[in-house]
Amino acid sequence: MYNKLQYISQGESVEEQLYNIHSALDNGCDWIQMRFKHQKPKKAFALAESVKFLCEEYLANFIINDDVHLAKQFNADGIHLGLSDMGVAEARAILGKTKIIGATANTFEDIVKQVNNGCDYIGLGPFKFTKTKSNLSPIIGLDGYRSIIDKMKDSGIEIPLYAIGGITLEDLENLVQTGIHGIAISGIITKSDQKSKLITELNEKLYGNVII
Numbered sequence: 001m002y003n004k005l006q007y008i009s010q011g012e013s014v015e016e017q018l019y020n021i022h023s024a025l026d027n028g029c030d031w032i033q034m035r036f037k038h039q040k041p042k043k044a045f046a047l048a049e050s051v052k053f054l055c056e057e058y059l060a061n062f063i064i065n066d067d068v069h070l071a072k073q074f075n076a077d078g079i080h081l082g083l084s085d086m087g088v089a090e091a092r093a094i095l096g097k098t099k100i101i102g103a104t105a106n107t108f109e110d111i112v113k114q115v116n117n118g119c120d121y122i123g124l125g126p127f128k129f130t131k132t133k134s135n136l137s138p139i140i141g142l143d144g145y146r147s148i149i150d151k152m153k154d155s156g157i158e159i160p161l162y163a164i165g166g167i168t169l170e171d172l173e174n175l176v177q178t179g180i181h182g183i184a185i186s187g188i189i190t191k192s193d194q195k196s197k198l199i200t201e202l203n204e205k206l207y208g209n210v211i212i
């Protein structure tokens with residue numbers, strides 16, 4: 001089963017991205033989504049090459065945001081695709097069935113569509129407002145998660161669901177109770193000056209008594 005905590009990288013330069021990713025890995029993150037938007041191909045290539053190496057060293061999952069061809073080129077573990085990115089079926093044809101394809105949803109209907117197209121997990125958000133992403137879809141909130149997850153149960157849809165968007169440690173107890181599989185977070189890990197403590201606490205709340 002997939003790890004429960006995904007760190008979505010941040011940073012304006014290759015160096016800043018690498019610093020943030022390295023310190024997330026060093027402090028206990030075992031899944032990195034490299035998110036480096038609107039960059040020249042050379043820079044994205046250079047970052048992907050280093051992140052691939054680092055994730056191998058730390059035995060962490062390495063997926064790439066948006067760029068399926070970059071993921072293919074570096075034999076990354078997978079890709080995360082939004083509603084306006086390449087479609088899941090097309091990405092599957094390029095990456096093959098062993099790679100992880102994550103897909104964004106904002107509504108129950110999005111989940112049905114992405115699952116029918118063959119994604120491996122859903123990133124459902126935004127949970128709350130966040131400055132990390134512009135042009136946010138409507139905020140879902142705790143009640144929204146509860147009602148979407150109820151609809152999934154009623155329809156027999158079983159797929160790992162990751163909550164995303166403005167999540168803090170204090171949200172986790174309620175979020176975990178909705179039945180999510182895990183979370184994808186960026187800002188609070190990037191900004192934390194006590195990363196080891198934060199990541200340990202996040203993992204404790206996500207895994208409960210499950211031995212990892």
Ligand SMILES: Cc1ncc(COP(=O)(O)OP(=O)(O)O)c(N)n1
Binds near residue numbers: 084104105
């Ligand atoms: C785990 C996860 N869920 C959702 C997203 C958002 O993807 P997308 O809607 O394509 O937005 P960008 O991240 O590309 O700006 C995600 N990245 N990861």
Ligand SMILES: Cc1ncsc1CCOP(=O)(O)O
Binds near residue numbers: 133167185
């Ligand atoms: C990429 C993305 N998609 C929806 S919210 C979000 C950003 C999540 O980052 P943060 O944890 O800093 O809110």
Ligand SMILES: [Mg+2]
Binds near residue numbers: 065066080081083
């Ligand atoms: Mg995207």
